Every structure is written in structure tokens, then in C-alpha cells.
Amino acid sequence: MKTVKINFLVSCLFIFCFLSCNQQKDQKIKPIVNTQPEMELDLLALQAKNKLGKDTVVTIVNDPVYHKTKKYHAVNALLLLKNEIDLSKVNIKNTLIVFECIDGYKPEMPLELFLNAKSYLAFKDVDAPKGSNWEKIIKNGNEMNADPFYLVYTSVSSDNQEYKWPYNVIKFHFVSKNKNIEALQPKDDKKAMKGFVLFQKQCITCHAINGIGGEMGPELNYPKSVTEYWKESELIDYIVNPASFRHKVKMPTLGITKQQSQQIVDYLKYMSKNKI
Ligand code: HEC
Structure with missing residues (x-):
């Protein structure tokens, strides 16, 4: 008796899954x-x-x-x-x-x-x-x-x-x-835009902002932006030369100039006001 009941339940589950999977497929047909x-x-x-x-x-x-x-x-x-x-x-x-x-x-x-x-x-x-x-x-x-x-x-x-x-x-x-760029682009701020371009080239492979980007290094914006708990001048120096702050650091020295680092930090400050 029990097995009949279970069989019935399993069949229902199967039919339900089949129907819902098919529904999903229909929704996915849009080609873009x-x-x-x-x-x-x-x-x-x-x-x-x-x-x-x-x-x-x-x-x-x-x-x-x-x-x-x-x-x-x-x-x-x-x-x-x-x-x-x-x-x-x-x-x-x-x-x-x-x-x-x-x-x-x-x-x-x-x-x-x-x-x-x-x-x-x-x-x-x-x-x-x-x-x-x-x-x-x-x-x-x-x-x-x-x-x-x-x-x-x-x-x-x-x-x-x-x-x-x-x-x-x-x-x-x-x-x-577009999806990535739109979410991370400082649309209304020319100054932050320079840092964004650098960030995209040099940082996003390892760091996420609002959950978008690599995971080898820590997320830099959410829930707390690095600009909220680092002193600005030290953050700029860290990005230029991480090994001068931390022994056996995993983040590479990327050949970023101090001026570029300032631009990246300006971008990070902008993003701290634009969290998820
Ligand atoms: C190859 C991967 C990699 C790249 C590229 C990279 N980082 Fe990192 N970063 C890390 C890792 C890993 C850490 C964690 C600390 C460490 O190095 O061990 C880190 C730490 C940091 C921290 C400190 C975070 C904290 O809360 O202590 C900041 C800020 C940072 N990175 C900014 C940047 C910026 C800006 C760029 C681009 C210019 C960049 N990183 C490029 C891997 C990377």
C-alpha cells in the first residue's frame, strides 16, 4: 500500500517537473x-x-x-x-x-x-x-x-x-x-569615469563591485566600500604597491601610477554611493 502511494507521489512530481521545465523552455526562445x-x-x-x-x-x-x-x-x-x-x-x-x-x-x-x-x-x-x-x-x-x-x-x-x-x-x-558595463558605469560623473576605465582593465578580473567581477580578491564595494574603512592616502598607496603593506600579498603590483590609483579611488568613492 505504502509503495503505491509513494509511486503515485513520484509520478506527480515527475509530471509537475516535466510541465515546469517545458514552460521554462518556451520562455527562453527569445533569441537575444x-x-x-x-x-x-x-x-x-x-x-x-x-x-x-x-x-x-x-x-x-x-x-x-x-x-x-x-x-x-x-x-x-x-x-x-x-x-x-x-x-x-x-x-x-x-x-x-x-x-x-x-x-x-x-x-x-x-x-x-x-x-x-x-x-x-x-x-x-x-x-x-x-x-x-x-x-x-x-x-x-x-x-x-x-x-x-x-x-x-x-x-x-x-x-x-x-x-x-x-x-x-x-x-x-x-x-x-552591456549588462556588466551598465551596472558599474558612473554615467553622470566624468571624473569617476576615468577610474572606471582603469578598473575594468586592471582590477575586475579579481575584484567584484556590487557582486559583478572576479572573486580571487575581496569585493570592494558591498556591504562596505574599501573607501569607508581605508584612509584615502593609504588606499592609493596600497593599489600602487600592495606588497609594501602586506607580507606574502596575493595581489600583484600592476604598474599603476599614483595618479591612476587616485582616479580608481575616486571611482570607488563614487560607487560607495551606488551600492546594490
Ligand atoms: C590577480 C588578482 C588581483 C588583481 C588584478 C587586483 N587585485 Fe586587489 N587584491 C587581490 C587579493 C587576492 C587581495 C587580498 C589581499 C591579498 O593580496 O592577499 C586584494 C586586495 C585588495 C584591496 C584590499 C581590500 C581590503 O579590504 O583589505 C584593495 C583595495 C584592492 N585589492 C584593490 C585593487 C585594485 C584597485 C585593483 C586594480 C588596480 C586590484 N586590486 C587588482 C587580488 C587582485
Whole structure:
């Protein structure tokens, strides 16, 4: 008797889910990506389902992480993206591809650039020592590896700063340029605008403002803005040279001048009055 009841409940639940999923699909048909919820590719989930595509070996001349020519076992990232995402429904010129890494680092680049290159997701280093997938990477004195994926290009020079080569990548996100920019842009303040442009170039990969941006470093605006608990002059100096404040600091010295740092702080002060 009991099992009949449970079976009945499970069937109801199933029918309910089926109906509600279908409803969602109908709502998603609108073809402009700007109004869609954020799209993403979960690389580990695809790997678990064996959907990454064919393995191949790629050679990378002057690899930017290892600083020498490297060979990797890899899958074709461009093909994978094209298999998983219907690009005819995406406004390509207006979309950024954001690479999410294990530690919360989130570099991004225009989707259009990504689509113009031969990109691969490396999952194993051909020259790795026995028992390991990778020759080790030394960064800031720490030993790291590139697991689970390292994004490389066979058609792009590693000097080309527009292309990102993240390792420890777990997901690709696709977000509208406008959505991010609109939310963080100081529309009515020319002075803050200069700092915003710098912030977008140099900081947003690691820091969020109002929840938008990278997660390797702390959120800088919400609930408390850094401008509310740092002395302004020290904040400016910190952004120029973080290591002069903190031992073993993870934030890099980015080559920001004091004047640029002042502009960024002016922007952060503006945003402190524009919280979520
Ligand atoms: C590669 C990642 C990275 C980049 C790029 C980066 N930061 Fe950071 N930042 C961090 C991390 C990690 C911390 C946490 C402290 C540390 O370094 O260990 C931090 C800390 C800070 C803090 C101190 C926050 C607090 O409450 O103590 C400020 C302010 C800051 N960053 C501002 C900036 C600005 C402005 C930029 C751009 C010019 C920037 N950061 C670029 C990673 C980064």
C-alpha cells in the first residue's frame, strides 16, 4: 500500500517537473542573449558525461605559463563551444566570454576574439613527470599545477595581451557586455569615469563591485566600500604597491601610477554611493 502511494507521489512530481521545465523552455526562445539568463559551460560536468570531444595533441610555441615550447593532450575548445551553444542565438559582438578558475579568478575577453582563434583545453602535459598530469608551475614561490584545464591557442602569439590563457579553468560563462558595463558605469560623473576605465582593465578580473567581477580578491564595494574603512592616502598607496603593506600579498603590483590609483579611488568613492 505504502509503495503505491509513494509511486503515485513520484509520478506527480515527475509530471509537475516535466510541465515546469517545458514552460521554462518556451520562455527562453527569445533569441537575444542580453535578456537571457547567464549562459555557462560547466567543463567538469561535460567531462563527466564524456562530452568534451576528441583528444588531440597540440604544440604551443613559447607557452606563456612555462615560457618554452610545450605539448599538451587537449580537446578542441572552439568545437566544444560550438557543439554546446547555439551561436545563432547569441549577439556575438555584445558578449564576453568569462573563464572561471578554481580560485575565483575570472579573466574575460570579447567572445568575438575567442571565436576567431584556434583554442584548446589542455588536460595533460605530454612532458609531465610520471605520476603527474603537469610539469609544475612556480608562481610567487608556490608550486601549482594547471588542473583540470589550461586554455591555450595554436593560432595566437602569447604576446597578444587581448587573449587570456587561464589555467585551473572549470567553467566558461557568457555575459552581455552591456549588462556588466551598465551596472558599474558612473554615467553622470566624468571624473569617476576615468577610474572606471582603469578598473575594468586592471582590477575586475579579481575584484567584484556590487557582486559583478572576479572573486580571487575581496569585493570592494558591498556591504562596505574599501573607501569607508581605508584612509584615502593609504588606499592609493596600497593599489600602487600592495606588497609594501602586506607580507606574502596575493595581489600583484600592476604598474599603476599614483595618479591612476587616485582616479580608481575616486571611482570607488563614487560607487560607495551606488551600492546594490
Ligand atoms: C590577480 C588578482 C588581483 C588583481 C588584478 C587586483 N587585485 Fe586587489 N587584491 C587581490 C587579493 C587576492 C587581495 C587580498 C589581499 C591579498 O593580496 O592577499 C586584494 C586586495 C585588495 C584591496 C584590499 C581590500 C581590503 O579590504 O583589505 C584593495 C583595495 C584592492 N585589492 C584593490 C585593487 C585594485 C584597485 C585593483 C586594480 C588596480 C586590484 N586590486 C587588482 C587580488 C587582485
